[in-house]
Amino acid sequence: MATDRPLQQQPRARRIGIMGGTFDPIHNGHLVAASEVGHRFSLDEVIFVPTGRPWQKLTDDDAPVAKADQARAVSPAEDRYLMTVIATASNPRFTVSRVDIEREGDTYTVDTLRDLRRMHPEAELYFITGADALESILSWQDWEELFELANFIGVSRPGYELHVKHLAQHLEALPPDTLQMLEIPALAISSTECRARAARGRPVWYLVPDGVVQYIAKRKLYRSPRASSPGVSAP
Ligand SMILES: Nc1ncnc2c1ncn2[C@@H]1O[C@H](COP(=O)(O)OP(=O)(O)OP(=O)(O)O)[C@@H](O)[C@H]1O
Numbered sequence: 001m002a003t004d005r006p007l008q009q010q011p012r013a014r015r016i017g018i019m020g021g022t023f024d025p026i027h028n029g030h031l032v033a034a035s036e037v038g039h040r041f042s043l044d045e046v047i048f049v050p051t052g053r054p055w056q057k058l059t060d061d062d063a064p065v066a067k068a069d070q071a072r073a074v075s076p077a078e079d080r081y082l083m084t085v086i087a088t089a090s091n092p093r094f095t096v097s098r099v100d101i102e103r104e105g106d107t108y109t110v111d112t113l114r115d116l117r118r119m120h121p122e123a124e125l126y127f128i129t130g131a132d133a134l135e136s137i138l139s140w141q142d143w144e145e146l147f148e149l150a151n152f153i154g155v156s157r158p159g160y161e162l163h164v165k166h167l168a169q170h171l172e173a174l175p176p177d178t179l180q181m182l183e184i185p186a187l188a189i190s191s192t193e194c195r196a197r198a199a200r201g202r203p204v205w206y207l208v209p210d211g212v213v214q215y216i217a218k219r220k221l222y223r224s225p226r227a228s229s230p231g232v233s234a235p
């Protein structure tokens with residue numbers, strides 16, 4: 001006999017997004033990416049994971065770095081961690097993990113995923129990565145293993161093409177949902193630009209959350225030695 005009662009639904013596994021980044025500083029592009037993936041994939045939580053020692057942004061002697069415009073070392077992990085906590089505090093589904101900053105040595109995503117898999121054995125993991133990071137994923141440590149440890153969500157980013165041509169052969173052997181692409185609202189913001197603005201005393205209001213503006217000023221982050229003190233001017 002037919003009944004109006006809804007069918008009993010199987011409880012589904014907890015879905016956890018992982019947003020890895022150097023977050024120097026965290027900006028609204030990161031937050032929109034995590035929020036959009038969280039919504040589209042019905043994630044229960046997004047864990048932000050600041051890198052400890054982002055080896056591709058450092059030279060051997062920790063002095064200035066891979067990208068030509070970054071005449072600087074990466075800010076202390078504790079500052080990047082605290083900015084990430086401040087930026088995510090208002091969202092009950094966002095949390096921050098210290099796994100990468102507490103692990104010794106260079107930060108590799110393969111270790112991040114192993115650690116989080118151990119801490120959340122029942123969950124489905126979704127690693128979130130922007131189009132630029134996805135482009136260079138073949139240079140990551142043990143990259144072939146990454147797709148066995150988590151699903152990957154590649155998100156669009158202004159100025160970069162979101163594609164998987166370089167991974168197509170590897171993905172053939174894996175389940176179809178292993179790597180999915182998502183167009184997200186386009187925010188042409190980068191940490192590099194935020195640092196450059198702060199160094200010149202230009203505002204970073206509305207590029208980063210308000211609390212991060214205050215933190216940058218309080219800790220005097222990104223100031224070039226010759227610049228006059230920008231402090232926190234009104235927005
Ligand atoms: N505006 C953005 N839109 C979408 N994804 C982004 C954006 N900015 C950063 N991401 C993604 O967030 C992750 C962490 O990025 P990261 O902390 O290196 O920031 P960044 O702005 O790229 O920094 P930097 O300018 O110092 O290289 C990466 O996967 C990156 O692709």
Ligand SMILES: O=C(O)c1ccc[n+]([C@@H]2O[C@H](COP(=O)([O-])O)[C@@H](O)[C@H]2O)c1
Nearest residue numbers: 020021022051054056108109110140141
């Ligand atoms: O595993 C690697 O070798 C590797 C190399 C470069 C970047 N990653 C990861 O990619 C994420 C974004 O890094 P980044 O350097 O663009 O801020 C972050 O979680 C890094 O740990 C990982």
